[in-house]
Amino acid sequence: MPDTDDHGTGAEAELAPRLELRAASKSFGAVRALRDASITLYPGEAHALLGENGAGKSTLVKILGGVHRPDEGELLIDGVTLSFSGPAAAREAGVSIIYQEPSLFPDLTVAENIFMGRQPLRRARRIDRGAMHREAAAIFARLGVEIDLERPARGLSVADQQIVEIAKALSLGAGVMVMDEPTAALTTVEADRLFEVIRTLRSRGTAVLFISHRLEEVFATCQRVTVMRDGGFVRTAAIEDVTVDDVIRAMVGRELSDLFPKTATEPGDVVLEVESLCSQGVYDNVSLTVRAGEIVALAGLVGAGRSEVARGVFGVDRRSSGKVKMDGRELPNGDPIAAMTAGMALVPEDRRQQGLVMDMGIDQNTALASLGRLSRSGLIRRSAEGALAAEWTARLQVKYGRLRDTVSTLSGGNQQKVVLGKWLARSPRLLIIDEPTRGIDVGTKAEVHRILDGLVAQGMAVLMISSELPEVLAMADRVIVLREGRVTAEFSREQADEDSVMRAATGQLSGAAA
């Protein structure tokens, strides 16, 4: 008979954590991006970090990488409490971040990219190229990857660039590697090679924090999983203790309260018809219709190709095949002017970069899409600009000082209203709006929703892209889900719920088939 209760003497219990983040919080202004988050990484484990868009994953990554400093909480590496003064300090402590789009020096060779600023030296502090190449070759050999060390980094595939970043991290002796959605831009073959590399890293005792939206990858590669939601940590579990269903439930599971109550409308004629829209490597065979008086939401994860579809429909980017029809008339490819003339308007995702000219006045920005109407013999009438801007700022209740103030002086929500006003001034038949309420405070958010609701009630057709599931579910009459450039599901307002949309977006359709 055993006289001692000897469980928990497995290897894992003996191991000291390589990295520990305890009760970390971080706020940006009024927004709490991260609250009371804790995570522990052991040497030799691949740990998955999961969560919806905006759950706080990137904030966490940036804290680990020394880009942000937590307002509260503690960070321990190998049991020692540290405070990173910047990315260099994090790297020094052995934490390396591999971003989705690595930043290399395109003109320099692969070997130099790895050792920039740390090249091995020989006599008289000259660079020892022989040693540099030997060390680089040794690292790639350890990773089991072949790459030409002498070639310039320019033209390397994203997958190869990531491998170079991983090699750089290894040469720095990184004990912790954080990979932020590394597989999002990779083909299956390339992703498989990355998993092989992760396995090698683990066997050498590196702790890997792996962020991915592809759940099948997570279950195949990782030993433990942590799920985040709304800036907080929901749970951490060993991978064999959870199912895909558990994980999805943990990622969503939010109440649909205090959202704008949408007015029920009766949709009219088809305004926009998209048939088998393709753009090689970006999206594939996307078909959809939007009728007058309805909001169609394009849902999906970041990088699923939603904004790209919008750009293809509007004609900013050329499509490789497929048709776009407005009111039954086909639009020419790659011609946004024709799309505008046909009554289409596009409010882009990034209002600072794409929606507004930040250094121009509120009046000039509002008038920007209506200049043809506002000018006489080619000269813009500033009085007409002012009148137009006054009308739309009043209708959308923009809060501003003077109309001639630059839009950069406005808050995010009011800037968004100016972009909206700019397009609504053209009285479009179809409004494509990409992330209508990103980075906007709750109050203005409800106002934007009220404006959209009002427009639809008057018979406008709206195609809305949103990464916020509650917004999608509250506003949309129909939901079309995109995953990796393809339409994976279409739901009516009644059918759509968080679970079914999330499943379609992450490619876990099996459970939702019932």
Add this chain to the structure above:
Amino acid sequence: MSAHIETGSEPWLSRAGALLRAREAGLFLLILIVVAVTAVHNHDFVGSQSVQQLLSGAALIALLGVGETLVMVTRNVDLSVGSVLGLSAYVVGDLFRDHHIPVWSGFVIGIAIGAAAGALNGFIVTVLRVPSLVITLAMLYVIRGIDSLMVNGNTIDPSSIPSAFTQVGYRTILGVPWLAVIVAVVVAVVGYTMRSFRSSRELYAIGSNPDAAVLAGVPVGKRVFTSFVISGTLAGLAGTLFLALHAQVDNSAGSGYELTVIAATVVGGVAIFGGSGTVVGAALGALLLNTINQALVASRISAFWNEAIAGALLLAAIGIDRWLSLRMARSLTSAQGAHRDV
């Protein structure tokens, strides 16, 4: 194992790389062709007198090109080099004439003037964060203005320059002008340095991807500042050598040089957006432009063609670079497409 992925395009890339590396060889060949073709019509063109003229004439532009390369590699530009050359040439000449300073101190003062101007440029670019195009353009005019005020009709003529100094301009060693030897030594030293030290590799890193350079811990401001100081210093040295070569300085000395220098460096393979190029290439670019210039004179072709040919060469240089990078990009995407599944 299964982790090995065929990158596919190596042969093409290394060939393209070799071609780019062979830029210097190509320039050299082009120079020889121009010389040979001209010599067929005019045998004097390969005479020792003529070759010396060729080298001396290219030396100053090549020297300025070395400094310009350092600045351009960091994704900046120095438009003030011609004016700095003019100022340094006049001040040193003036000191010889009115204060009879010793010959060696002429070099020290000329170089110091250039270094000071370069430091000012570098300070404004890195600390006050004014784009280098703007500030060095302003300095081009400011320094030229100061120069004109100082000259004020009182030009330097050969009689006021000590002969020990002008010897530097016309003496030769084994048939090669001292001037060319000095510049060749500078090119060799800087060229070797640009390959072999961390700090100089960091200049390339800055021009190649400024954000990544910051992340890699490169002291960007310090490096860019240094590149401007070196460019100014070499312009100061070039001014001193200008005085030795011509022994005559008025307020237009070196004006317009900045564009010739940039043309020479670009023809020599230095990327205008930074990140790549060598000082040897820049020096050979200067020699090529000057050789063509002299060849036209020797062939009695109108000087109008000189600028037209320089322009055509620039277009060719940019065209070849663009074509090569497009070819590389295309061969890579097709290699990637091959193993992109579905």
